[in-house]
Amino acid sequence: MLQTAERALHVVQLVASRGEVTLTEVAGALQLSPSMAHRLLRTCADAGFVDQELRNGPYTVGSVLRQVAADVTRGSTLPTLLGGTLRQVAEGLLETTSLAVLEGRNIRFILTEEGTHLVRIARPVRTVTPAHATAAGRAMLAGLSDDELAARYQGMDLETVQPGTIQDWVQLKAELKKVRQRGWAIQVGEAQPGVAALAMPIRDGLGHPVAAVTVTLPYLRLNRSDDARSLARRLRPFADQMERRLASAATR
Incomplete structure (x- = not known):
């Protein structure tokens, strides 16, 4: 073998x-x-x-090999293209913010800018984390078709990162439906106790999610629906700016 x-x-x-x-x-x-x-x-x-x-x-x-090459290239070029905007997010929101990419059933944080809030999250503790347990992962998974999702998770159990982590396929699909409807994903304490995050997908010119921008903060500042909606409204202009930068780079 x-x-x-x-x-x-x-x-x-x-x-x-x-x-x-x-x-x-x-x-x-x-x-x-x-x-x-x-x-x-x-x-x-x-x-x-x-x-x-x-x-x-x-x-x-083949198509899979081309996608692997694109993923590797994207992981190395995104920090250069979007790093400046990511710093603006951290400065504007005062919270720690990160760029993440999807790798199979996991996400990888490729760049982090620490916030300046007095009480803040320094940076993601785990560089690689199961996608279903994170806001960034759900933001990107929500942009995949049902067939693409099934191909990634077929025959696989969802890893329990924390006791409150989504643990079954039906629950995950229901959560991803919410993400598609509102345009952002959230998790509270599912990847790390006491830590919450809100994320938005960053799409290329074809509408494919190539990354996610994530704001990570203590859960006490994101434990109400109004808190999440307010943060999403403030994050949206930065996510749009990142997508414009991607589109501009693709046309050069």
Whole structure:
């Protein structure tokens, strides 16, 4: 099993480096029989890492591999594009604010600006956190289709980060429906005791959520509905500004 997985990774690497490969080229490069090379290529194709447009034609980079490359690139460029606006959020709201990206079923905080409020949250304690337990994760998950959500969570139990964390699929889908309706997500004490967060998705020009901007603060300042709505109104102009910056960068 381990050897097969290693060979499959070599196939993906080969296609990524050359752009397209034939079955014969894969068999020669990996010193495999044509039948074994064919099985590996079909496995990679079924998973979306490679593609074959014509029967008996060459194999090219698949949609999943392209998405992986885009995610890596985005994670490195977003701080540069949006870092200035993120500082404005922290200065304007006085609260700690972060940029997060979605990685499978988790989120990763890629940049944080600490607020200046006397009582504040220094920064997210966990760099990588289950998406369903966070405001940032829900803000981005809400932008996915039902099929995309099912593909991410199929056969998987939702990890319990804290006792109050969402723990089943039905509850998560109900919460994501609320996020879509109001345009922002919230969590109170589900990722870390005593800590609350409100987040909004940052979408690209096609409407896909590529990141989330999150405001993290002590839960006592976000434990009422009016508190959340007020914070969302103040955060919205900054989220819109981030989306405009993304759109502007994409047209250069």
